[in-house]
Amino acid sequence: MLKFLGSGSAFNAKRGNTSGYMEFAGELFLFDAGNDVFGKLMKLNLLEKKARVNIFITHLHSDHVGSLGTIIDYLYFKVYKQDMSNICVYFPSEAIADLLAMQGVPRDHYNLFVNKWDELYLPTLGRKQPEYAFYETGHTANLDYEGHTNTYSIEFMLENEFSFFYSGDTAEYHEKLQNIYLYDQIYHEVTMMENSDVHMSYERLLEKTSHLSKEERSRFHLMHLEEEFDIERAKVDGFQIVENIEIM
Numbered sequence: 001m002l003k004f005l006g007s008g009s010a011f012n013a014k015r016g017n018t019s020g021y022m023e024f025a026g027e028l029f030l031f032d033a034g035n036d037v038f039g040k041l042m043k044l045n046l047l048e049k050k051a052r053v054n055i056f057i058t059h060l061h062s063d064h065v066g067s068l069g070t071i072i073d074y075l076y077f078k079v080y081k082q083d084m085s086n087i088c089v090y091f092p093s094e095a096i097a098d099l100l101a102m103q104g105v106p107r108d109h110y111n112l113f114v115n116k117w118d119e120l121y122l123p124t125l126g127r128k129q130p131e132y133a134f135y136e137t138g139h140t141a142n143l144d145y146e147g148h149t150n151t152y153s154i155e156f157m158l159e160n161e162f163s164f165f166y167s168g169d170t171a172e173y174h175e176k177l178q179n180i181y182l183y184d185q186i187y188h189e190v191t192m193m194e195n196s197d198v199h200m201s202y203e204r205l206l207e208k209t210s211h212l213s214k215e216e217r218s219r220f221h222l223m224h225l226e227e228e229f230d231i232e233r234a235k236v237d238g239f240q241i242v243e244n245i246e247i248m
């Protein structure tokens with residue numbers, strides 16, 4: 001369902017910053033916008049001729065949000081000619097507006113949606129509309145502010161059409177994943193580091209999915225991969241590996 005501009009961990013420059021996207025109903029849906037994402041969006045012309053651009057952010061690490069200010073500025077000045085109506089950012093904390101403000105991107109250049117759950121309204125669709133939900137989930141205490149973790153996994157679905165779970169960065173196996181049949185695809189971050197309390201260690205993911213058949217496990221698409229991640233092992237265990245879309 002999602003295509004990926006990048007699928008690497010923060011320091012994996014080869015795979016680039018993990019970022020998924022979908023073009024749907026004339027709109028762009030982008031999941032995370034890390035440091036190297038703007039250039040790829042430009043090369044693929046993904047910001048042009050969209051009725052609306054929707055950017056979902058999982059957390060404020062720069063490998064997930066580093067391009068956001070530039071993307072908003074480009075959309076505001078070059079694409080939509082100083083009209084903010086179709087530039088939409090989704091993140092459940094006003095903190096993202098503070099970050100953008102310090103980068104010189106004022107609040108009246110984009111719409112910020114801080115709801116943890118909502119239904120979208122895509123004019124070309126009928127009564128049935130996509131819904132999203134942000135689930136707070138543990139990552140690193142360095143991102144804990146406003147008295148909570150401020151790191152999220154995202155669920156995105158259109159009833160009877162598609163549904164997926166996008167983990168963002170987290171060491172937690174979210175309780176929603178107890179029922180993998182809720183989702184067509186589960187995009188999950190993973191690390192080869194053992195017992196990480198910041199990222200999902202591969203061993204923990206194996207253990208949490210040990211009751212699943214290989215076919216069921218293939219709903220998991222692993223992303224945010226380190227250079228040394230053992231792809232062949234993960235494939236043998238039944239997981240799918242996120243690969244980047246080809247960019248000329």
Ligand SMILES: [Zn+2]
Pocket residue numbers: 009010061063064169224
């Ligand atoms: Zn990351």
Ligand SMILES: [Zn+2]
Pocket residue numbers: 059061139169
């Ligand atoms: Zn992170």
